[in-house]
Amino acid sequence: MSLLAILILAIVIYVIAYIGYGNYLDKIVGIDEKAKTPAHAMNDGVDYVPAKAPVLLGHHFASIAGAGPITGPIAAIVFGWVPCFLWIVLGCVFVGGVHDYFGLITSARHQGKSIGEIIGQYVGKKARTWFLLFAWLTLVLVVAVFTILTAQGFAANASVATSGFLILVIAVGMGFALYRANMNLSLVTVIGVILLFISIGIGLKAPFLFFNQITWTWILIAYVVAASILPVWMLLQPRDYLSSFLLYAALIGGVVGIFIVRPTLVYPAYTGFKTGVGYLFPMLFVTIACGAVSGFHSMVSSGTTAKQLDNEKDARLVGYGAMLIEGVLAVISLGAAAMLTQTAMAQGLKDWGGAVGVFAHGLGKFLAGFGVPEEVGIVFGSLTISSFLITSLDTATRLGRYCFEELTAESMPSLSNRYVGTFATVLCGGGLALTGQWAPIWPIFGSANQLLAGLSLMAATAYLAHLGKNFKVTYYPMAFMMIVTVTALINLVFTNFGKANYIMGTLSVLLLILASFVVYSGFSALGKIKEK
Secondary structure (H helix, E strand, O other): EEHHHHHHHHHHHHHHHHHHHHHHHHHHHHOOOOOOOOOOOOOOOOOOOOOOOHHHHHHHHHHHHHOOHHHHHHHHHHHHHHHHHHHHHHHHHHHHHHHHHHHHHHHHOOOOHHHHHHHHHHHOOOHHHHHHHHHHHHHHHHHHHHHHHHHHHHHOOOHHHHHHHHHHHHHHHHHOOOOOOOOOOHHHHHHHHHHHHHHHHHHHHHHOOOHHHHHHHHHHHHHHHHHHHHOOOOOOOHHHHHHHHHHHHHHHHHHHHHHHHHHHHHOOOOOOOOOOOEEEHHHHHHHHHHHHOHHHHHHHHHHHHOOEOOOOOHHHHHHHHHHHHHHHHHHHHHHHHOOOOOOHHHHHHHHHHHHHHHHHHHHHHHOOOOOHHHHHHHHHHHHHHHHHHHHHHHHHHHHHHHHHHHHHHOOHHHHHHHHHHHHHHHHHHHHHHOOOOOOOHHHHHHHHHHHHHHHHHHHHHHHHHOOOOOOOOHHHHHHHHHHHHHHHHHHHHHHHHHHOOHHHHHHHHHHHHHHHHHHHHHHHHHHHHOOO
């Protein structure tokens, strides 16, 4: 089977879905182009700042991508590439894209408030508290895992670290150019992209940042504190926007390279229902994660993105469209693994530094198809992944701060500010990151993240039901995700306690209890709404 064939099939399906199903979603919610979004109505120059559609798409896509659509499909290929491909495509269209879209539009219609606040309004105050606590714990895990992975990547490759630092400096300059010097977006973009690729060249030819993993961990902890507290226009928004061009370049380069190289898929199409990862149900759906659906996306949609939405008509491009673009990335990542035999795949995971290395080497082969030296392509792939990781890392910290502020707003208002919220989130996430071990945390994060998606879809369902709209588009994906992830979490409880990993086992139980309260409250609220 040709990788080119399944890539074309995926892109065609995504284009049709964006035009057809995306338009259907717009009609369900009744997009109002004249409505005043929170970015305008509540503009404070810190969190609420209107952004043009291309800038916001860049921020949103760079924030949601992370390592998930790269590591997930590569880890899940043990089941065979066919089930992975089917879930990536169908999941993006009917679950992940819908999830991200409604996370954005419902938040934009509720003053840019989080999914937790929306649950509080339509499900109940207790459910709101349980959800916010669940979401905050999940974001702490995101901060921990992504800090470790980024620190490992920077420590292993000084070229990647140097380029990443220079991109950060360039982004800050772009923020001031756009929002303080009022320079033209197109001009700033062109200059920024040119400097972006110059920084990559400097990193390749003259790297100057050589630190070990622990040092990088402390540096990243300091960075995310600043990224969470500083105004969004100064660092977060321009950095994500600039990084998005690196990500787009990797996507376009990968697609064009696949058209030229036309690699064959040699990995088995299907290996069996039970593998070393576990049973295909539920583990396939939990493992692929961001490549098809991710609860973290709803926190981005209803956290930073909704506060920057310039016009409701941009919701389809930013919410639904970004998820479909991520689906293309997931297919490319799957292809990078499926080009290898099972033996070569196992060896690659060992020799190249895990799933990230497999993707980077695959991208290197794709880019070599049109003349880019393979080694340069591999470094470029590693830098791309680092950009994914760090943009998700700084956004996750800011989202954790939002959740903490909302949790303490009524009971402890003196703690409900951006400084305390930031330090609480970083203290817990950074503490876990300093262990340097992400593998024990990842399964818990994956299951909690996917259950978060189900709970977010519950909020959207309650909102649509309250309006008397057709809520089937969110109800069925919600039910599926809840069944999948509750099953996975129960399995993790027994697995962790069986291995005497009491910290992760206890955390699994806590997450399961919190989610159970929200699920029970949600279905009770939906029942009452249907009766009315």
